[in-house]
Amino acid sequence: MRILVTGGAGFIGSALVRHLIGNTEHEVLNLDKLTYAGNLESLQSIANNTRYEFVQADIADAATVSAVLERFQPDAIMHLAAESHVDRSIDGPAAFIQTNIVGTYALLEATRAWWSRLPAEQRRAFRFHHISTDEVYGDLHGANDLFHETTPYAPSSPYSASKAASDHLVRAWHRTYGLPVLITNCSNNYGPYHFPEKLIPLMILNALAGKPLPVYGNGQQVRDWLFVEDHARALLEVVSRGEVGETYNIGGHNEQKNLDVVHAICALLDELAPQHPEGVARYADLITYVQDRPGHDLRYAIDASKIERELGWVPQETFATGLRKTVQWYLDNLQWCRHVQDGSYQGERLGNTDIKELIA
Template identity: 65%
Template structure:
């Protein structure tokens, strides 16, 4: 028994692989193209673990996908691989169309060919698990109820539009071809191994370096925050027991404004790594808001709790403390991912 994971060297994917091998002896074949956000350092603890087979490759490479399926005969494909940063999608949408739409199409077609030829028992057991985002639902007003699985899709950025398209492809391959799929739409993840261009790690890294902490607009954009290992547990629950063709929202029940997140990070750093120059909040700098910035996301995660018994184990207070402590303890990891290209990107986006 084996599972095939795409994007397993990225933030959520690597946490999933590490978490999977902590809780299971079932091997993982891990396919990742190692673009800017894919980092094998995330998986250093598995370097000599025979349960982890890493393959560098592109999800748009149909021949490679076919070869991996034929060789390893996985019982499930868990699809994380995606371009996922909204700001990057605004500056360069083409990569998002290719990876998120064409790549998902390639995986679906390869999985369909593989699944169709399986013996009856293996065919019934196979799953294609597509990992998506709450951003496909668009933006909420302050008084709107959280996103449910029945909400219409209203993507507002090239990133969310490409993920919405991939969700629709997965649904269509189930209804047209019978491919046994499940989809999960998660809220904002945070935790270890998060590439430091996203909000929380960027604030930690910049604060420790004495750099400005850039906050878009008025900082009142609201997100639901989900600790990454809680997300991994939710994926495992859906993979094991989710109904075929269904979508499950995975959320943290933690709606927070961006500025409050930044101030919380500053307060934790004041406690854990005080700066002689003064409180880290002195570094907060408001910058021009990005185009099409959604105002509020919130996830209604009652369906997954009702059907599968999943709820997040971490509160935001416990999760954000663990996250800040991890970054303080892993300065070498941070320095390794901060390549010249990464610094150029941050300068381009926030200067």
């Protein structure tokens, strides 16, 4: 297939692009705006592959998107471009409305205009795969409750509300215009190349620097953790074999409390990086409790039985194996981390102060 990936320089997007180029014969065009979270260094391993192309563009730029569609003629669009950090959405929701809602609308309209002119066979074969989050469902209250594909939406943050809106737009373009869509909602991803503002890489890098490890509230919030390379495999299964108009939840079967995640990271670092910072006997001694995030959901957990039953996908990594691989990757790739920390991964396009503050 010829696959257009939006947001392919982000964390999940770059994992998907690396998987497509490294494990299939598909051709990939990566369309990414390169905001602070877009990092082309995450794609160095495949950047020179003849089946890969990069275009810097905003999904809200309908003219550019239309031109790319006409030239590349994709068999599928896998739409991952999004603002995705909850704390940032609380501090500045406008960017989330613009990218996640307005941008998705613009992409859908450009796609619909191009798709409607295709020959009938190509129209039937085309897929628009929208990649979303389990946060659109809100939080769970019962200890044994799970998110199902039919769970009502109840988003809590500006981020999750904007993603819920984009999900509704995609479904509407399917119902109203017949655009052949697929939607996936995933649990918390983790793994190599994760931007350091996120929990797991933030804890690893702060610990190595002897900085406090900030834990929101009492740290009892529960998340279902999904290794990003498992997610990439799942996405390929859905776009290749999923039923048009259907939603598939993708989870790692790895529920963990945030505080337990931080302790697990500290234990791995004690083992793999035993040269502790000066004055630190154990990395766990750096754990610091901070005021909880406004509207912080207590528990997310995915029922991923549909994708297993219908497409045969199950995660290959347990949380223990995936977390060990992740911690080791950061220890082995500190130069990639330093380029994020000092802003050099984006050169002059982003002020260094903004990046440094993320992991201060």
